[in-house]
Amino acid sequence: MEGVSEVLNLFLSLDNFMAIGIGVLIGVVVGAIPGLTATMAVALALPFTFSLEPVTAILLLVGIYKGGMYGGSITAILIHTPGSPAAACTLLDGYPLTLQGKAKKALQMALYASCIADVLSNLALILFASYLAKIALNFGPPEFFWLICFSLTIIVSIAGESAIKGLIAASLGVIVASIGMDVVYGSQRLTFDNYNLMDRVSFVPLLIGLFAVPEVIDFYLKKAAPHVRAASSGLGLTLKELRASLKTIVRGSLIGVIIGAIPGTGATAASFISYSEAKRRSPNRQNFGKGELEGVAAAESGNNGVAGATLIPLLSLGIPGDVITAIILGAFMIHGLTPGPVLFQENLTLIYALFCGIMLSSAVLLFVGHGVIRYFSLVADIPKAILLPIVLMFCVYGAFAVNNSVFDIGLMLFFGVVGYLFNRTGFATAPFLLGFILGPMFEDNLRRTLLIGRGDPAIFFRGPITWLFVALTALSLFFAVRRYWQERIAARPDAAPRAHPGTGDSGR
Amino acid sequence: MPLTLKRALRVLLLGAALPLVSTVHAADWPTDTVRLIVPYAPGGTTDVLSRKVADLLQQQIGTVVVENRPGAGSTMATGQLARGGRGSDHTILMASPGHTIGPVLYDNLPYDPVKDFRFIRNVIEIPNVMVVPASSPYDSVQAFVEAAKTKEMTFSSSGVGSSIHMSGELFKTMTGTQMTHVPFRGSGEALPALLSGDVDVSFDNMPAVLSHIKSGKLKALAVTSREPSPYLPGVEPLSKIGADLGLGDFVTTAWFGLIADDSMPEEAVETLQAALDKVMEDQSFKDFIAQIGGEAASQEGDDFRDYVAQDVQRWQHVAGQAELQ
Known part of the structure; x- marks a missing residue:
């Protein structure tokens, strides 16, 4: 009983509530602006937390993190510009919904999916932290390798109209990702002695260029296109629609939790895996990518499911799973606390006070999100001739701001043109992005596994987790190939009336 | 006519202002916001340390802004620093072993890790x-x-x-x-x-x-x-x-110290060194160092330069043996 009152004592202070409120609000707004990522906001907020109480400090940062996870979806849905990397998947269905005048529905679905996933993720953190941390520790390079293999199979399901083109796009993504320093030998690959490429191609400029810039180019090339009046006036989400996606949201959250608990995979992969699972199971499979609410729900639940779970390896093992949790680890250390098993023994009250705050942050996210949507959805009403130059300005700033590098602006514009050419030639950009993200992880873990196993391939099948992912990979490939053939056979007799110009690769 | 007059006036004014700018800098530093460059992404030891140092420096020399410029194992930001240019007399960088290992890994770096910089002070060492x-x-x-x-x-x-x-x-x-x-x-x-x-x-x-x-x-x-x-x-x-x-000479510590472009005036370096002395005395900073398992370092100026030069040599030797690059 005494413990409970101590926890409440620590948690129930005005400072904590303000920290969560302000944190989430900053996170949502910053997350929504392309190029300004939650990572930057957390880093910038860190010095302000020096003078705060430890619980308040951490809750402020966690609030920004959670808000940022959701905020990225807003601009992804409204202007085809993912505010954060993890929102790249949300835009696949979110933006088409905006074009159909259903922006409000999409925004609300993203918010509810995010909040539900957030709560589930927090519960996983609170109830199963020690158990999930064990899984994380058993995830060595071979297990990682198969997880990435499994993730790569989903390229087929986001490939758009042609699986072959999807694979080509993904391969191009892998090639671009291999630019820079070789991870094992430190030698330079494909850098052409250009100093700016020595590390690797930066992610945010590529992301912004790939998605936002093609919209701008497209608009100016065919100026006559009518402005779609979308949105703020559009209908909101009905309870029925939310209920229809509930299963997807729960599944997406669980995928997020598992991915989040494993250090180093990240929210972007989680949202794509969740999306592809939802697509595979949905009766409306054909409608995915053309404005399906369930797609938005899947993507957002996947990436917000990660948010609570990444704190699992951080709190229970002291291992940060991504950059943001690394900064939060820094905040712990500045306040004289070292996350890990010792923290649970020595500062249990503090941990429980944190848990209270983290649970509260999900509720605050719902509240703040509602307010923010109301204003942000007005963006959809702005005529494109005014909106797009502003978008382009943010793109330039965003590309520059990540590394304070002018080269990155050029990179962003280059990938903008690449994205535009992709769109014109019927190549989907999502597989390119996924190849770019997963390619290096695949290579790293393949090489690490071989190094650890001293060249013996038996290590690839060393335990139950690898067997599970081998089976999942094989099944996923099998279903994808089977569906591909079924669709081709189905398309054959009435090929002429139904097919898009690009369907069926027979002639290519 | 008025156009040329205006232009002539402008040139005159500019010419008069130029020497003024440089004397102001030398006499009383800082005259502007000081930027502390972290050559790594936010969140690492370098970042957390830099923000703590900036916070404490700020109380003595006015606004200090921390900027993260990650890339190519810290050599990207260091290269930009070495290029000098506008504002370089108000820019400092938190260097770490990446500074001495970088030249071993990248053979076409546009700077010399020892000659092209001013060495202000080594702040902490972590074994x-x-x-x-x-x-x-x-x-x-x-x-x-x-x-x-x-x-x-x-x-x-x-x-x-x-x-x-x-x-x-x-x-x-x-x-x-x-x-x-x-x-x-x-x-x-x-x-x-x-x-x-x-x-x-x-x-x-x-x-x-x-x-x-x-x-x-x-x-x-x-x-x-x-x-x-x-x-x-x-x-x-x-x-x-x-x-x-055979490990009698095995000593490797991660060090973290502040450096600047060699165009930084001597007065600025002295001001910074005096301010850093006070930072090192600060109890909250001592607690912070203990928390991250580090130890206060003491090398300043030329001592720090020699320390870095030794480090460069050691890694060059190791890389030669290990056939890196």
Whole structure:
């Protein structure tokens, strides 16, 4: 009983509530602006937390993190510009919904999916932290390798109209990702002695260029296109629609939790895996990518499911799973606390006070999100001739701001043109992005596994987790190939009336 | 006519203002916001340390802004600093082993890590710790080296060219053992593989492994500093317990110190050194150093320059032996 009152004592202070409120609000707004990522906001907020109480400090940062996870979806849905990397998947269905005048529905679905996933993720953190941390520790390079293999199979399901083109796009993504320093030998690959490429191609400029810039180019090339009046006036989400996606949201959250608990995979992969699972199971499979609410729900639940779970390896093992949790680890250390098993023994009250705050942050996210949507959805009403130059300005700033590098602006514009050419030639950009993200992880873990196993391939099948992912990979490939053939056979007799110009690769 | 007059006036004004600017700088520094460049992404030891230092410096010399410029293992930001230009007399950079290892890894760096900079002060040093998983059969450096002569061991690091990696390479060459380097991207990714026993050993930075040593998940065989660390009582320096294994000269510490472009005026360097002296005295800073398992460093100016030059030489030697690059 005494413990409970101590926890409440620590948690129930005005400072904590303000920290969560302000944190989430900053996170949502910053997350929504392309190029300004939650990572930057957390880093910038860190010095302000020096003078705060430890619980308040951490809750402020966690609030920004959670808000940022959701905020990225807003601009992804409204202007085809993912505010954060993890929102790249949300835009696949979110933006088409905006074009159909259903922006409000999409925004609300993203918010509810995010909040539900957030709560589930927090519960996983609170109830199963020690158990999930064990899984994380058993995830060595071979297990990682198969997880990435499994993730790569989903390229087929986001490939758009042609699986072959999807694979080509993904391969191009892998090639671009291999630019820079070789991870094992430190030698330079494909850098052409250009100093700016020595590390690797930066992610945010590529992301912004790939998605936002093609919209701008497209608009100016065919100026006559009518402005779609979308949105703020559009209908909101009905309870029925939310209920229809509930299963997807729960599944997406669980995928997020598992991915989040494993250090180093990240929210972007989680949202794509969740999306592809939802697509595979949905009766409306054909409608995915053309404005399906369930797609938005899947993507957002996947990436917000990660948010609570990444704190699992951080709190229970002291291992940060991504950059943001690394900064939060820094905040712990500045306040004289070292996350890990010792923290649970020595500062249990503090941990429980944190848990209270983290649970509260999900509720605050719902509240703040509602307010923010109301204003942000007005963006959809702005005529494109005014909106797009502003978008382009943010793109330039965003590309520059990540590394304070002018080269990155050029990179962003280059990938903008690449994205535009992709769109014109019927190549989907999502597989390119996924190849770019997963390619290096695949290579790293393949090489690490071989190094650890001293060249013996038996290590690839060393335990139950690898067997599970081998089976999942094989099944996923099998279903994808089977569906591909079924669709081709189905398309054959009435090929002429139904097919898009690009369907069926027979002639290519 | 009025146009040319205006232009002439402008040129005159500009010419008059130029010497003024430079004298102002020399007389009273800082005249502008000081920028502290962190050549790594937010969140790492360098970042957290820099923000703490900036916070304390600010109380003495006015606004200090921290800027993260990650890329190419810190050489990107360092290259920009060395280029000088506008504002370079108000820009300082938190250098770390990346500064001395970079020239070994990248053969076409546009700067010299020693000649092109002003060395303000080394701030802290953090020893590395030779750690093995709790499940490891080796309880001493001797046992480990003996085993490593018959069996090929693996060692993990936070990335190729990190001080952790180079320490491993140094260990290899000094003991004449064969070990395979398994690189990860950052300490966060590397730790699970060490904790679970996927790799045999690591020479990780103290802050990353301290709590795991205390909780018994990792065994510390030795520290890589010259003296034992107060945070790991009972763990001897590698140079002492490994002396008869050929490790007598094995000292690698991660250091973090402030440098600036060589165009920074002497007055500025002195102002900064005086301010840093006060930072080092600050109790909250002392607590902070203890928290991350580091120790206060003392080298200033030329001493710091010599220290860095030595470090460059050492890594060049190690890289030559390990056939890196």
